[in-house]
Amino acid sequence: MTPASLLHRSEALNPAVFPRGAEPLEEVGTDTPADVAAAMAFALSRLTSAPQETRPVALVTTADWLAERGRPFAGGMRDWGLGSGRLIWVRARREGEALWALEEVLKSGAAAGGLAVAAAPPFVTTRRLEFAAREGGAVGILLRAGPAGDLSAARRRWRIAARPSGLDAWDAAAPGNARLRAELLRRRDGPPGAWDLERDDETGGFRVAAGLAGHGVDEGERQGRAVA
Amino acid sequence: MKANGKDAPSPDAPFALVERGGRGLTLHALNDAARSLGLHRGQSHADACAIAPHLASAPAEVERDLETLRRLALWAERFSPAVGVDTTLPAQEGLLLDMTGAAHLFGGEADLLKDLRRRLARAAIPARAAIADTPAGAWALARFSHDPETIAPPGHLREAIAGLPMEGLRLEPEALVLLKRFGLKQIGDLYGLPRAGLARRFRGVAGLRVVERLDQALGVADEPLDPVRPAPLYRAGIVFAEPVTHVEGVSWRLPALARALSQQLERDGRGVRRLALVGFRVDGRTTAIQASLSAPAAAPDHMLRLLREKGLEHLDLGFGIDALMLCARQAEPMSARQGEMAPEMGGEPQVAQPQALAALIDRLEARLGEGSVRRPQARESWIPERSEAWVQAAPEAPSQPPAGDDRPRPILLFDPPEPVETLAELPDGAPMRFTWRRAPRRVVKSQGPERLSHEWWRSAPGLANRPSRTRDYYRVEDDQGRRYWLFREGLYGREDADHRPSWWLHGVFA
Numbered sequence: 202m203t204p205a206s207l208l209h210r211s212e213a214l215n216p217a218v219f220p221r222g223a224e225p226l227e228e229v230g231t232d233t234p235a236d237v238a239a240a241m242a243f244a245l246s247r248l249t250s251a252p253q254e255t256r257p258v259a260l261v262t263t264a265d266w267l268a269e270r271g272r273p274f275a276g277g278m279r280d281w282g283l284g285s286g287r288l289i290w291v292r293a294r295r296e297g298e299a300l301w302a303l304e305e306v307l308k309s310g311a312a313a314g315g316l317a318v319a320a321a322p323p324f325v326t327t328r329r330l331e332f333a334a335r336e337g338g339a340v341g342i343l344l345r346a347g348p349a350g351d352l353s354a355a356r357r358r359w360r361i362a363a364r365p366s367g368l369d370a371w372d373a374a375a376p377g378n379a380r381l382r383a384e385l386l387r388r389r390d391g392p393p394g395a396w397d398l399e400r401d402d403e404t405g406g407f408r409v410a411a412g413l414a415g416h417g418v419d420e421g422e423r424q425g426r427a428v429a
Numbered sequence: 430m431k432a433n434g435k436d437a438p439s440p441d442a443p444f445a446l447v448e449r450g451g452r453g454l455t456l457h458a459l460n461d462a463a464r465s466l467g468l469h470r471g472q473s474h475a476d477a478c479a480i481a482p483h484l485a486s487a488p489a490e491v492e493r494d495l496e497t498l499r500r501l502a503l504w505a506e507r508f509s510p511a512v513g514v515d516t517t518l519p520a521q522e523g524l525l526l527d528m529t530g531a532a533h534l535f536g537g538e539a540d541l542l543k544d545l546r547r548r549l550a551r552a553a554i555p556a557r558a559a560i561a562d563t564p565a566g567a568w569a570l571a572r573f574s575h576d577p578e579t580i581a582p583p584g585h586l587r588e589a590i591a592g593l594p595m596e597g598l599r600l601e602p603e604a605l606v607l608l609k610r611f612g613l614k615q616i617g618d619l620y621g622l623p624r625a626g627l628a629r630r631f632r633g634v635a636g637l638r639v640v641e642r643l644d645q646a647l648g649v650a651d652e653p654l655d656p657v658r659p660a661p662l663y664r665a666g667i668v669f670a671e672p673v674t675h676v677e678g679v680s681w682r683l684p685a686l687a688r689a690l691s692q693q694l695e696r697d698g699r700g701v702r703r704l705a706l707v708g709f710r711v712d713g714r715t716t717a718i719q720a721s722l723s724a725p726a727a728a729p730d731h732m733l734r735l736l737r738e739k740g741l742e743h744l745d746l747g748f749g750i751d752a753l754m755l756c757a758r759q760a761e762p763m764s765a766r767q768g769e770m771a772p773e774m775g776g777e778p779q780v781a782q783p784q785a786l787a788a789l790i791d792r793l794e795a796r797l798g799e800g801s802v803r804r805p806q807a808r809e810s811w812i813p814e815r816s817e818a819w820v821q822a823a824p825e826a827p828s829q830p831p832a833g834d835d836r837p838r839p840i841l842l843f844d845p846p847e848p849v850e851t852l853a854e855l856p857d858g859a860p861m862r863f864t865w866r867r868a869p870r871r872v873v874k875s876q877g878p879e880r881l882s883h884e885w886w887r888s889a890p891g892l893a894n895r896p897s898r899t900r901d902y903y904r905v906e907d908d909q910g911r912r913y914w915l916f917r918e919g920l921y922g923r924e925d926a927d928h929r930p931s932w933w934l935h936g937v938f939a
Contacts, residue, residue, distance in 0.1 A: 217844070235909070235911055236911070237937070238839070238841055238911070238912070238937035238938060238939045239939050240838050241840050241841060241939065242840055242939030243939075245840075245936075256782065257786065257826070264643070270841055271841035271842050271843040271844070271936060271937065272841065272842055272843075272844055273841065273842075274817070274838060274839055274840060274841060274842035274936060275807075275817050276807075276812075276813070276816060276817060276838040277837075277838040277839045277840040277841070277936070277938070278840055279838075280835075280837065280838065280840075281840065281939070285804075285805045285806075285817075285826075286826035286827075287826070288804060288805055289790075289802060289803070289804055289822055290802070290803045290804070290805070290819060291797070291801060291802050291803075292797070292801045292802075292803070293797055294797070298796070298797060301796070302793055302796075302797065305650055305789060305792055305793060306789065306793075309786070309788065309789040310782075310785050311785035311786035311788075311789045312786075312789070317759070327774055333757065334719070362910075363909065363910040363911045363939075364910045365873070365906070365908075366874065366906055366910065366912065367586055367908040369876075372876060374874055374875065374876070375874060375875065375876035375904070376874045376875070376876060376904055376905070376906040376938075377874075378913050379912065379939045380910065381910075381939070382432035385458065400939070403527075
């Protein structure tokens with residue numbers, strides 16, 4: 202099975218372009234717990250980035266995280282391109298179990314990807330996760346709370362923050378399309394960057410909201426679509 | 430036949446278990462020493478103490494005795510898949526094993542009885558045992574034969590039980606008294622009597638009972654055995670020469686068991702859905718681990734991995750186990766798809782995918798616990814927390830009804846909703862500010878209400894255990910760009926006027 206990253210090698214060559222395809226293992230973190238919904242949506246867009254993928258996607262949660270952050274809502278995840286038929290929710294009690302479960306998911310080859318919530322995954326574990334993802338042709342995401350400065354085998358490390366939403370076409374007082382800022386703190390294949398992303402109703406994913414980010418705007422994206 | 434446990438005094442001293450009934454304390458069960466003094470079951474404790482002043486007694490724990498017997502029945506499954514607990518007469522309970530066609534596995538009937546009693550004796554359980562053509566015949570012989578091990582040769586049961594006392598027929602005390610009054614003391618005394626007359630002699634049910642019991646004992650009437658649990662469909666077992674006390678010993682023999690079970694399953698084209706590994710302990714108990722599978726499977730490797738994931742160390746080996754059984758408690762036909770096509774033969778790699786997914790789900794559930802892997806299934810309800818059920822995962826996704834509307838829904842849901850304090854411009858408008866988890870938030874954008882009335886046909890209480898009320902949902906965004914799903918429960922001045930409407934946070938949007 203072709204790793205998802207190979208399909209997108211061409212865009213990785215240009216460091217200014219938002220890397221749409223996912224690496225085998227990526228970390229998605231937030232500075233504050235309040236941004237976890239934005240981070241979750243971003244993670245889902247990474248998990249479903251490979252085209253024509255039909256295998257399910259597993260979300261692994263811990264008991265603590267569920268109590269604090271709420272449970273996954275399939276009705277809402279459907280809006281982000283992850284149909285209910287592809288969603289699997291794995292409830293682990295502790296973080297160690299969650300990381301083990303993610304490794305099993307990734308290496309099984311039965312899932313397109315997996316996400317696990319983790320506060321402090323050990324470096325060795327992240328190495329194992331990366332190997333497992335390559336073996337199973339899957340995308341692994343570690344959803345982390347708080348800033349992460351420790352060692353990790355993840356090829357990309359994102360920091361997500363919610364941004365004021367776009368303008369709703371019919372109701373100026375209503376929240377419009379979701380926006381968030383995705384900062385790529387570290388990547389193996391280029392310099393860090395930051396992008397302001399906006400929800401794309403057509404694809405259920407994100408598109409780069411041109412003109413908002415200081416740098417890293419994807420030229421092709423700007424030509425292709427009008428942003429309200 | 431009763432196992433009184435280790436707290437029983439020495440067998441020579443008279444001892445009785447007493448129970449409290451309508452007539453005060455009565456004897457429930459006695460040991461041989463007490464019986465030889467002329468005491469009997471049902472006698473009042475006061476009378477018994479008058480006859481035998483040094484009678485020691487303890488309260489009878491009928492429920493616990495029965496529970497112990499049931500546990501012993503599970504242990505006895507090592508001899509036969511169909512083991513029943515016989516509770517026809519109180520204080521005369523016992524085990525019934527259907528050994529039809531199985532005695533040769535234990536070296537014949539005589540060796541079987543010897544082995545059974547030896548193993549029970551090692552667990553400090555004195556026992557009497559008998560083998561006969563009928564359960565009732567074996568019951569009588571086990572209790573009233575002179576020898577603690579009795580075998581009635583096939584077809585000679587009639588002679589074998591003829592000399593036993595009438596109690597061997599499991600009769601009610603009233604019927605026994607009547608029979609004794611007629612001078613009928615042994616079972617054989619009944620053989621020559623006309624059936625019709627026998628039934629007529631005893632009025633009501635008791636007469637029929639005597640004939641029925643006699644028929645059951647002689648095998649004229651059928652008496653089905655009611656096993657403690659359904660016999661497993663497929664099972665493979667190993668008997669150890671020496672008790673195994675370490676998990677390694679179990680682990681080492683497991684592959685052979687899995688292969689044997691797998692062969693049985695494959696022969697019938699079936700796969701196991703519920704797998705159990707049972708160890709039979711030397712102290713007359715069993716220890717087991719069970720694993721459930723999300724889809725039928727018959728591959729020995731899969732079974733082994735599941736059991737290892739469950740943790741063989743959870744087997745409580747005690748002083749050792751002397752037999753091990755791997756059985757399929759539930760089996761289902763394997764679907765044709767399971768015959769996977771190898772990729773080199775041109776098959777799509779996707780063909781093998783449901784199987785890989787099933788294996789994954791099983792492995793996760795074995796380690797994280799049953800029900801820890803779930804998939805969403807839409808339900809007929811517009812109340813958000815009720816609109817989707819997370820059902821136990823199977824390789825095939827649950828059927829999804831077409832999505833009814835495309836109104837935005839949060840990505841994470843709080844279930845139950847969390848209370849918030851709000852400040853609104855208008856009583857039934859969107860909030861301007863709200864405080865959630867002690868942090869104040871200023872609302873800059875809002876959309877709503879989306880009114881969801883409560884489902885009046887359900888009686889379940891709503892929030893805070895009050896009757897369910899109408900909810901008005903608002904999608905709001907604070908000045909930090911975070912989006913929330915708030916709702917106001919209740920309408921001002923209308924529903925349930927005693928309680929003011931309350932605000933809740935139900936979820937967060939990306």
